[in-house]
Amino acid sequence: MWRSPPIGVGACRYSRGVALALYRKYRPATFAEVVGQEHVTEPLRTALAAGRINHAYLFSGPRGCGKTSSARIMARSLNCAEGPTPDPCGTCDSCRALAPEGPGSVDVTELDAASHGGVDDARELRDRAFYAPAESRYRVFIIDEAHMVTTQGFNALLKIVEEPPEHLIFIFATTEPDKVLTTIRSRTHHYPFRLIPPSAMRELLERNVEAEGVPVEPAVYPLVVRAGGGSARDTQSVLDQLLAGAGPDGITYDRAVALLGVTDVALIDDMVDALSADDAKAVFGTVERLAEAGHDPRRFASDLLDRLRDLVLLRSVPDAASSGMIDVPDEQLNRMVAQAERLGLATLTRYAEIVHNGLLEMRGATAPRLLLELLCARMLLPAVSDSEEALLQRLERLERRVTAGGPAQAAAGSTAPPERTYERPSRAPQPAAPAPAEQREQAAASPAPAPAAQRPGEPEPPAAREAEPPAAASSVRPGPEPEPEPEPAAEPGQVDAAALRQYWPQLLATVRKISRSTEAMLTNATVHSVEGSTVVLTHTAAPLVRRLSEPHNADRIAAALGELLTGEWQVRCVHAGAEGEAAAQRARQAPSRPAAAPAAQPAQRPEPRQPTPERPQSESPPQAQPQRRPVPAQGEPDIPLPPEPEDEDEPPMDQPAAEGSAAVPRPEPADPHERAHKLLSDHLGARPIDS
Known part of the structure; x- marks a missing residue:
């Protein structure tokens, strides 16, 4: 983007007074001298040659890439005596006035919107725009940093930008085109500028250094280009600083490293060699030398990331150096090729990711050296391949299946702990069933002991469930209730x-x-x-x-x-x-179930009564006849069922009900006097009074 310096200009570099900065001294004067922006300059030259001039232009791009310089060249080409032309003559009054070192023209106004972006400035500019040019063909307004114009200022310019006079042309230059008012941006021809490639930037620096007549070591150019970051103005400023501090030998590599604050390439080489050899002592020794030399750990990490990027390109693209993708001296290139071969592409990529994440952590850190040492320790750790990660995940899944009792025990070849058995808490182990003769002798000898009091809601004890009434034993004498089969265990390959x-x-x-x-x-x-x-x-x-x-x-x-x-x-x-x-319904339909309660019995079930001891056949029938609990089918829950109400167990009306059984109400007297005596006796707690 910068024009080649004229012959003999370097002599004034050492004249008395304030030296002119390089970015002003070598500012381009025509579109042909602009470097690295051919995608913009060629369409503009074609439009000027064809006479297709628009009333408003928008130049956008990073700082220092030639937006304002191209706007001045555009104004010079429009007002040239031979124009509009893509190549100004440079001899007419307008060309001399608009040259880089010229005094300027009254018809070309350059406004910095960073300090003049208010609505009052926009109104003043709008009022001046209606006047015809004094001595030129067009009146050109160059508004630099256009994104700084306020919304009210853009609204004040909107009408004149939409319908300007024939002699008026606007050129907006900005680094943030999205902040320009949409209605303004839609009425302009937008030309995006971009950063200058390193190869084109180095050619520009070499021409400037040759014009200045100062010797520069070849290893200095990559440092300057990298420090400029693709901006021509910033790169020219860095070179200007090195030229100002140059000694009799010119600009040396050591002097450039000291002035720019970049990391010495020897430290970068030592770090990469130590990482390739897995030498922890050398790695942390390099960090110690870095701290003793006073280098910034953040800058070292950034320079190390740049080296890793170059090594990745060398490993991936063998001709990266010859194609211009990497700009390093020949002796350093040979050393980098050997480093890339030793490390490998996968390791280099892993190192680059670790350093990149470490740079993010170093932002605002109070101990950057500590973070640098930690990321070095991460790079020294062995890498885990994808196959190992997949194996670890499979092992975790197998462990879960082994714990759940699946078939992975045999596949993993490990000894599983003994299988735990689960028993029903409500079941108690039952003794073997005695012979029928022995059962009759035991029943006649002594009554069975009465069980403990049963709480409401608890399942019946085993003795109550398996007790049979003596009357039923004389006719049908079934064996003891078989134990419900335990829940089936898991088959091979299943979970129980x-x-x-x-x-x-x-x-x-x-x-x-x-x-x-x-x-x-x-x-x-x-x-x-x-x-x-x-x-x-x-x-x-x-x-x-x-x-x-x-x-x-x-x-x-x-x-x-x-x-x-x-x-x-x-x-x-x-x-x-x-x-x-369902289990209760099956129990009611069993053959051994006694007769159902009469219809007059209340629908509500009474509370279960305690079983009474068995009596010999000679004695009176027992008051309670417990039912035999049906065996639940496999897979059904073991739910205890209360006994059905029976008529023969009801106590007399003048006696209280047995403990644990529901109270039976006495029938109401038919005579009114007897009913009154009954109510009074119930109230006083006395027996009924005979009338």
Whole structure:
């Protein structure tokens, strides 16, 4: 973007007075001298040659890339005596006035919107825009930093930018085009500028240094280009600083490193060599030398990241140096090629990611050296390959299946702990059934001991469930009730219900990730049984059973089971109360059940009474005849059922009911006097008075 210096200009570099800055001294005067912006200069030259001039232009791009210089060249090309032309003559009055070192023209106004972006400045500019040019073809307004103009200022300029006079042209220059008012931006021709490539920037620096007549070591140019960051003005300023401090030998590499504050390439080489050799002592020794030399750890990490980037390119693209992707001296290039071969692409990429993340952590850190040492320690750690990560994940899944009792025990080759057995808390081990003759002798010898008082709601004791009335024993003498078969254990490759109950909290947590509503409905549910790949759940609330049986809820629970235990699962939910009612219905229909209560008996069941001791056949019949509890089918819950009410167990009306049984009310007297005596006696707690 900068024009080549004229011959002999370097002599004035050492003249007395204030030296002219390089970015002003070598400012381009024509579009042909602009470097690195061919994508903008060529269309503008074509438009000028064809005479297609627009009334407003918008030049945007990073700072120092030539936006304002191109706007001045545009004004010079428009007002040239031979113009509009893409190549100003440079001899007419307008060209001399608008040259880089010229005094300027009254018809070309340059406004800095950073300090003149208010509505009053915009109104003044609008009023001046209506006047015709004094001595030129066009009146040109160059508004630099256009994004700093306020909304009110843009609104004041909107009408004249939309419909300007024929002699008026606006050129807006900004680094942030998105902040320009949309209605203004839509009425302009937008030309985006970009940063200058390193190769074009180095050619510009070499021409300037040659014009200045100062020797510069070749290793200095990459440092200057990198310090400029693609901005021509910033790069020219860095070179100007080095030229000002140059000694008799010119600009040396050591002097440039000291002045620019960049990291010495020897420290970078030592760090990369130590990392490639896995030498922790050399790595942390390099950090110590860095601190002793007074270098900034953040700058060292940034320079190390740049080196890793170059090594990645060398490893990926063998001809990266010859194609201009990497700009380093030949002796350093050979050393970098050897480093890239030793480390490998995967390791270099991992190092670059670690250093990049470390740079993010160093922003605003109070101990940057400590963070630098920590990221060095991370780079020294061995890498974990994808196959190892996959193996670790599979081992974790196998451990979960082993804990759940799955088939992974044999596959993993590990010794599993002994399987735990689960017993029903309400069941007690029963002794072997005695012979019928022995049973009759035991019944005639002594009555059975009375059991302890039974609390309401508790299951019946085993003695009460298996006791048979003597009258029934003479005719039908069934054997003792067989013990319910235990819950089937898990087959090979399955999980039993007992093991699944252990993982119920984990299952709820997994369901919570899928659906919180489904997890809330499972709060009072429990695992009833596991039938192959089908898990049967029970719930005490019938509405929630219907909700959980819906396909979308069952699929969510099955998906959670698959995530927790792997495999394909199906879920079915049943009502716990329905299971108990089914067992009670089967018990009522059994042949050994006594006659049902008469219809006059109240519908409410009485509280269960305590069983009485067995009596010989010669004595009177017992008051209570306990029922034989039916054997629950496999997979049904063991729910105790209260005995049915019986007529022969009712006490006389003038006697209190037995302990534990429901009180039976006495019939009401038919005579009114007797009813009054009864009410009075009930109130006073006395016996009825005979009338």
